[in-house]
Amino acid sequence: MTDTAYNFAYLDEETKRMIRRAILKGIAIPGYQVPFASREMPMPYGWGTGGVQVTAACLTPGDRLKVIDQGADDTTNAVSIRKFFERTAGVATTERTAEATVIQTRHRIPETPLTGDQILVYQVPIPEPLRFLEPRETETRKMHELEEYGLMHVKLYEDIARHGHISTAYAYPVRVEGRYVMDPSPIPKFDNPKLSGNPAIQLFGAGREQRIYALPPFTEAVSLDFEDHPFEASKPDHPCDLCGAEGSYLDEVITDDRGGRMFVCSDTDFCAERRAAGHAGRLAAPYEETAA
Amino acid sequence: MTMVHPIAPGTPPAVPGPLLSVDGIEKRYGARIGCTGVSFDLWPGEVMGIVGESGSGKSTLLNCLAGHLAPDAGRVLFDTRDGGMVDTVTMAEPARRRLSRTDWAFVHQNPRDGLRMGVSAGGNVGERLMAVGARNYGGIRAAALDWLDRVEIAADRVDDRPSAFSGGMQQRLQIARNLVTGPRLVFMDEPTGGLDVSVQARLLDLLRGLVREMGLSAIIVTHDLAVVRLLADRLMVMKSGRVVEAGLTDQVLDDPQHAYTQLLVSSVLQV
Numbered sequence: 001m002t003d004t005a006y007n008f009a010y011l012d013e014e015t016k017r018m019i020r021r022a023i024l025k026g027i028a029i030p031g032y033q034v035p036f037a038s039r040e041m042p043m044p045y046g047w048g049t050g051g052v053q054v055t056a057a058c059l060t061p062g063d064r065l066k067v068i069d070q071g072a073d074d075t076t077n078a079v080s081i082r083k084f085f086e087r088t089a090g091v092a093t094t095e096r097t098a099e100a101t102v103i104q105t106r107h108r109i110p111e112t113p114l115t116g117d118q119i120l121v122y123q124v125p126i127p128e129p130l131r132f133l134e135p136r137e138t139e140t141r142k143m144h145e146l147e148e149y150g151l152m153h154v155k156l157y158e159d160i161a162r163h164g165h166i167s168t169a170y171a172y173p174v175r176v177e178g179r180y181v182m183d184p185s186p187i188p189k190f191d192n193p194k195l196s197g198n199p200a201i202q203l204f205g206a207g208r209e210q211r212i213y214a215l216p217p218f219t220e221a222v223s224l225d226f227e228d229h230p231f232e233a234s235k236p237d238h239p240c241d242l243c244g245a246e247g248s249y250l251d252e253v254i255t256d257d258r259g260g261r262m263f264v265c266s267d268t269d270f271c272a273e274r275r276a277a278g279h280a281g282r283l284a285a286p287y288e289e290t291a292a
Numbered sequence: 293m294t295m296v297h298p299i300a301p302g303t304p305p306a307v308p309g310p311l312l313s314v315d316g317i318e319k320r321y322g323a324r325i326g327c328t329g330v331s332f333d334l335w336p337g338e339v340m341g342i343v344g345e346s347g348s349g350k351s352t353l354l355n356c357l358a359g360h361l362a363p364d365a366g367r368v369l370f371d372t373r374d375g376g377m378v379d380t381v382t383m384a385e386p387a388r389r390r391l392s393r394t395d396w397a398f399v400h401q402n403p404r405d406g407l408r409m410g411v412s413a414g415g416n417v418g419e420r421l422m423a424v425g426a427r428n429y430g431g432i433r434a435a436a437l438d439w440l441d442r443v444e445i446a447a448d449r450v451d452d453r454p455s456a457f458s459g460g461m462q463q464r465l466q467i468a469r470n471l472v473t474g475p476r477l478v479f480m481d482e483p484t485g486g487l488d489v490s491v492q493a494r495l496l497d498l499l500r501g502l503v504r505e506m507g508l509s510a511i512i513v514t515h516d517l518a519v520v521r522l523l524a525d526r527l528m529v530m531k532s533g534r535v536v537e538a539g540l541t542d543q544v545l546d547d548p549q550h551a552y553t554q555l556l557v558s559s560v561l562q563v
Contacts, residue, residue: 133408146386150423154408154415157422160429161414161451226429 009056009089015039019057019212023203026214031176031221032144033127038210042084047077048106049207051123052084055104058119058203059085064092066100071108071249071266078106095269107170109191111248111270114200116217122185124206127213129173129183149181152224160229169234174221182213182221190235190249195221238263243274244281309371311336311477311509312357317366319352325533326352330366332528332538336476339503339510341524341541343517343556349533350513351481357511358398358479359388370395370477393423397470401482403462406469407454413440413465414450420473439468443498460491464498471502478503478510484519496522517560521545529553 007013015037022036041049059065065085069078073095081104082093094100097112104121114120130140133151143149152173159167172189174196176182184195185204195202195215202215215221225231236250241262248270250263262283265271275284310333319326327349334340342350355361357368359380369377373395380388392398400406407416417436418426426432437447443464445457454462463483470478483499484492500523503510512523520527520541527544529537529552537550548554 146389148389148423150419150425153422153427154411154419157418157429157432158411158415161412161433225427227427228429 006088008061009059009085009091010041011039011053011056015053016057019053022212023054023057023214026203026212027201027216029180030215030219031180031182031213033211033213035210036212038207041207043080045208046125048081048104048123050205050209050212051104051106051121051207052081052205053207054121054203054205054212055081055085055102056089058102058121059089059091061089061091063101064094064099065089066094066097066103066269068103068105068108068110068267070106071110071251072268074268096273097267097269107186107188108249108266109187109194111245111265111267112273114198116199118200120198120200120202122187122202122204124183124185124204124211125208127183127204127206127209127211129171129181144180147179149175149224152181153226156224156226156229160226166225166229166231172231173224175224176215176221177219178222181224182215184221188235188249189223189231190233192221192223192231193233236263239281240265240271240274241281241283243271243279243284245271245274245279309377310334311338311371312511313367313369313377314357315367315369317353317356317363317368319349319356319361319363325349326361327356327530327533330528330535332535334477334509334511336509337507338526339508339512339524341520341527342511342513342530343515343520343527344530345515345556348530350530352533353530354479354481354511354513358396359392360398393420394473395476397473397475397478399463399466399470399478399480399483401485403454403459403466406466407462409453409455412451412453413445413457416454416465416469417472420469424473435472439472440465442502443468444494458491460487460495463487463495467499467502471506471508474506476509478508480510480512480514482514482516483512484514484516492519499523517545517557529556 019036022034026034039053041052043049067078067082069075072078085091086093097110101117102119106123128140130143130151133155134140156166170188171183171186172192173181174184174192197218199217201217204213223231236252238250239246240248240250242264245265248265248267251266253262253264255262312334315331317330318328330353344350356363363381368380370380372378414433414436417439418432421432421435437450440447440450445461445464454465457465484495514520524541527541528535531552537544537553544553545557548557
């Protein structure tokens with residue numbers, strides 16, 4: 001039930017209007033970080049205050065919301081945000097990617113391909129891809145303005161010089177439509193290819209840093225690399241131990257203190273659906289709900 | 293006090309016309325004068341020294357020429373590769389920043405200002421290459437190793453950070469980082485400041501070799517007369533923001549005309 005003390009989706013209409021303007025500007029200039037007047041939200045910074053505000057500005061009463069935290073639907077962050085919108089917006093929620101119209105995510109893109117009817121909202125801790133190389137905000141803005149992105153490759157050079165390969169595994173920088181270099185939020189680089197040419201609208205909200213940026217549908221996002229060290233969307237070289245999927249991103253779970261471990265899909269919805277469809281991995285228990 | 297000039301003067305320039313033409317540069321800090329009425333031409337392959345005491349405006353002048361400060365009056369014409377003589381004061385900022393990554397180089401007095409201390413030596417040298425579009429790791433690394441060798445830094449230090457280097461090595465690394473894109477004009481602000489004399493001598497020797505080998509033009513700001521004696525073809529003496537004397541280095545140092553230059557030359561300790 002909607003709590004009558006709150007406006008629909010918590011934020012007041014003026015604030016949502018301001019955020020929608022920032023979103024529209026972000027969509028008009030793919031990859032450009034649009035400043036917006038981020039509000040205090042009833043959760044700590046780092047818990048997705050930016051994503052929540054973008055979601056609040058996008059939600060309509062007919063929407064069905066899914067919230068992902070590191071691929072999972074059942075972790076604290078996901079459960080809290082889902083409950084927050086159930087209470088303040090009264091919208092329907094789901095854990096199934098295919099059924100959702102708005103998906104707020106932290107650190108993953110769902111394995112199930114998205115469609116043109118969906119909006120994917122990312123929670124972004126640090127929107128500036130050049131931040132750790134150039135601490136001055138005035139200078140990074142100038143670098144974006146003048147397309148001076150050589151420094152981004154210095155970071156990749158350092159990776160190769162130190163580790164023999166590009167060791168950046170998450171928040172892997174992409175160049176959007178040959179113009180802005182963008183931080184795709186801390187998604188694993190395995191997910192980077194899904195950024196490009198995606199039919200869904202992808203919105204990025206950074207609450208503490210007060211920035212919104214966006215990838216409109218079917219936007220090209222190229223992962224930066226070197227000619228002789230090309231980009232590689234890496235994942236653990238295993239099938240999922242529960243559902244047997246070969247091509248999904250995996251979490252490593254330590255199961256005992258004698259070196260025992262298992263690899264499971266990080267996308268819990270994807271894994272559950274596969275098990276429901278009868279797929280089984282190395283350590284799969286019989287799937288009770290569908291055993292009959 | 294006669295010295296053999298290290299670089300043969302009077303070699304005819306390959307291009308007819310100066311590389312850099314400075315016309316009436318003035319920079320004020322409020323009512324105070326930073327530098328005023330400075331005009332000179334710098335020819336390809338020529339090294340110009342600017343000397344003067346602290347506060348005489350030499351660093352202000354250098355920063356105006358290199359585009360770090362916007363002068364209040366005057367023109368700085370640079371002979372660009374594609375557009376001929378262009379005023380760098382009024383040119384668009386992207387073009388000026390491109391110049392400063394390609395045809396220009398700036399060596400800071402303190403290497404910490406000119407290096408990225410958190411990035412390895414190889415990354416520091418490679419940055420300018422990557423900034424102008426190099427995207428081949430092997431090529432960038434080979435260029436970095438080549439340049440480290442040319443500034444006498446051992447190849448096994450290529451992955452060390454500059455913070456692990458001595459002051460002299462940091463300064464040599466800064467020079468390598470600046471020269472890797474083959475600039476035509478180098479600005480140097482006290483390149484030997486803060487180094488002990490034996491390291492200074494080695495650095496000067498290196499600079500002299502590089503300048504001659506690459507046919508660089510350079511503007512060197514210093515208060516060390518020995519540095520200009522060794523490196524510079526011509527000399528400008530500044531006092532209170534104005535040029536008080538200019539001429540061939542040996543001529544100015546051996547036969548100073550202006551009272552301040554006489555004071556400056558006679559103040560050098562003879563060991």
